[in-house]
Amino acid sequence: MATVTPHSPAxxxxxxxxxxxxxxxxxxxxxxxxxxxxGSLPPETAEILTMDPVGPLATHGTALCLTARQRRSTSPKPLGALxxxxxxxxxxxxxxxxxPSLPYLLSRTALLIYGVAVTPHRRRQGIARALLTETEHRARTAGYRLTTLIHNPDLTDFYQRLGYITASQVTIAMPDAGMGLTQPQPYMTAVKALHxxxxIRQLPGAPGPVVSGILPGWDVPTGARFEDGRLIA
Known part of the structure; x- marks a missing residue:
C-alpha cells in the first residue's frame, strides 16, 4: 500500500x-x-477484474487496477480509480x-493508462497525481520503460507538470520504421520515460515527438531522420 500526502495544504x-x-x-x-x-477500457474489463494477477506489475489478469481513499474518511467508497x-x-x-516477437517485447516495456478518474467533489486534492505516481513507481520497479495515456487538451498542463510530453501525434521509433500513435481530434497522447x-525528442521529418530506446539494446542512430514514416539512419 502506498500512502501519499496531497499537494494541497487545504x-x-x-x-x-x-x-x-x-x-x-x-x-x-x-x-x-x-x-x-x-481511450476506452478493454471490452473484457469486467472479466479481468475477477482474474488472478499475471506478471510482476498486474493486480488483476494482465492489468493494474488501483483505487484511492483518503484516510480518516467516513465514506467506504474509493475516491479515485486507475x-x-x-x-x-x-x-x-x-x-x-x-x-511475432514485437508484441511480447512491447507489452513488457510500455504501459498504457486506459483511464484515471476522481470523484468530482474530491478533485484538485492530489488524488489523480497520487494514482499516477504510484503507477509509475510500480511500472518502473517491474522493468517497464514507458508510460503513455490519452487525454483531453485541457489537461495538458497537468500532465506536463508530472513530466509527460504531450502531442497530437507521437512516434515510437522501431528498427527501420516509426510506429505513429495518432489520436482523433481533439485528444492528445502523453508519454513519459521511466528508464x-x-x-523523447524531435527528429527531422517526424510529425511530433519521437520515443527511442523502448526496446532494450536498440536506439535511434545519431543523425537519423524520418521520411514517409520510415527511419533513415
Whole structure:
C-alpha cells in the first residue's frame, strides 16, 4: 500500500493507494466512467477484474487496477480509480503483425493508462497525481520503460507538470520504421520515460515527438531522420 500526502495544504488527510478489492468493483467501474480519456477500457474489463494477477506489475489478469481513499474518511467508497495494461497498439499496429516477437517485447516495456478518474467533489486534492505516481513507481520497479495515456487538451498542463510530453501525434521509433500513435481530434497522447535509456525528442521529418530506446539494446542512430514514416539512419 502506498500512502501519499496531497499537494494541497487545504486537505491534510493522507491518500492511500491500494490494489482494487472485490467489494469495490462496481464503484471502481463507475469512477472509470468519469474519465476524460478518449481511450476506452478493454471490452473484457469486467472479466479481468475477477482474474488472478499475471506478471510482476498486474493486480488483476494482465492489468493494474488501483483505487484511492483518503484516510480518516467516513465514506467506504474509493475516491479515485486507475486502470492500466499493455497498450492496444502493441498487438494491433501494422508494424507488429509480421514480427511475432514485437508484441511480447512491447507489452513488457510500455504501459498504457486506459483511464484515471476522481470523484468530482474530491478533485484538485492530489488524488489523480497520487494514482499516477504510484503507477509509475510500480511500472518502473517491474522493468517497464514507458508510460503513455490519452487525454483531453485541457489537461495538458497537468500532465506536463508530472513530466509527460504531450502531442497530437507521437512516434515510437522501431528498427527501420516509426510506429505513429495518432489520436482523433481533439485528444492528445502523453508519454513519459521511466528508464534512462528512453529518450523523447524531435527528429527531422517526424510529425511530433519521437520515443527511442523502448526496446532494450536498440536506439535511434545519431543523425537519423524520418521520411514517409520510415527511419533513415
Amino acid at each position: 486537505h491534510a488527510a493522507r491518500t492511500d493507494i491500494t490494489p482494487l478489492k472485490r467489494p469495490d468493483h462496481a464503484d471502481y467501474l463507475a469512477l472509470l466512467g468519469l474519465t476524460t480519456s478518449s 486502470f492500466a495494461s499493455s497498450p492496444d497498439w502493441a498487438y494491433q499496429h501494422p508494424l507488429v503483425r509480421n514480427d 534512462p535509456d528512453v529518450q
